[in-house]
Amino acid sequence: QSRPYGVGHSLGGTALLLAEAMRPGTFAAIYCYEPILLAAADRRPLGSPNPMSEAARRRRASFSSRAEVLERYRSRPPLSSLHPDVLARYVEHGFEDVPDGTVLLRCRPESEALVFESGFASDALDHLDGVLCPVTLATGADSGDLARSGVSHVLERLANGRAVELGGLGHLGPMESPSAVAGSVLAAFAALG
Numbered sequence: 001q002s003r004p005y006g007v008g009h010s011l012g013g014t015a016l017l018l019a020e021a022m023r024p025g026t027f028a029a030i031y032c033y034e035p036i037l038l039a040a041a042d043r044r045p046l047g048s049p050n051p052m053s054e055a056a057r058r059r060r061a062s063f064s065s066r067a068e069v070l071e072r073y074r075s076r077p078p079l080s081s082l083h084p085d086v087l088a089r090y091v092e093h094g095f096e097d098v099p100d101g102t103v104l105l106r107c108r109p110e111s112e113a114l115v116f117e118s119g120f121a122s123d124a125l126d127h128l129d130g131v132l133c134p135v136t137l138a139t140g141a142d143s144g145d146l147a148r149s150g151v152s153h154v155l156e157r158l159a160n161g162r163a164v165e166l167g168g169l170g171h172l173g174p175m176e177s178p179s180a181v182a183g184s185v186l187a188a189f190a191a192l193g
Helices: 011-021 053-059 064-073 084-093 110-119 144-158 178-189
Strands: 005-009 029-033 096-099 103-105 136-138 161-166
Touching: 005 011, 011 029, 011 110, 029 178, 053 084, 053 110, 064 084, 084 096, 136 144, 136 178, 161 178
Parallel strands: 005 029, 029 136, 136 161
Antiparallel strands: 096 103
16 A cells, blocks of 8 residues: 655644654655744743734634625635635634524634644654655745744754745645645655656
């Protein structure tokens, strides 16, 4: 049986890298779009406030309808940058119907905040020595310095890593332009032969 190719975004990319580190040889190759792996200098103790967790806790979770959600998200960053089809699917599947007729965000703000806090505390970067398969680390040209710095730190740890940058995309790139990211994924894997 051939080994699978792994594709992950953000936390999903981090999970793939850690899975390969824990069980080297699991993947034939990995493509990660902005995995979240922080250098020791950027980490914060678990439970420490950070801008992302604080913003998540302020996130509105309840709306009168999916139409209201769609209108709100379509007009406000960062979700306003999503491809319209992606945004529509997120609103369709990311909310649950409540008996009173309203809709509720499935991933509650507190849960999202805890994910961000854990990410800022994680020492995952220190555990990548077992990743031997080819890894492509992609960043969006419009992403911030933290994303580029993170990719740089990850590249230093990998035996077989390379970086690519996708123009016009930010951290949500796979959802902003699914076709551009898919093209990059296919090109990265095709280059392996």
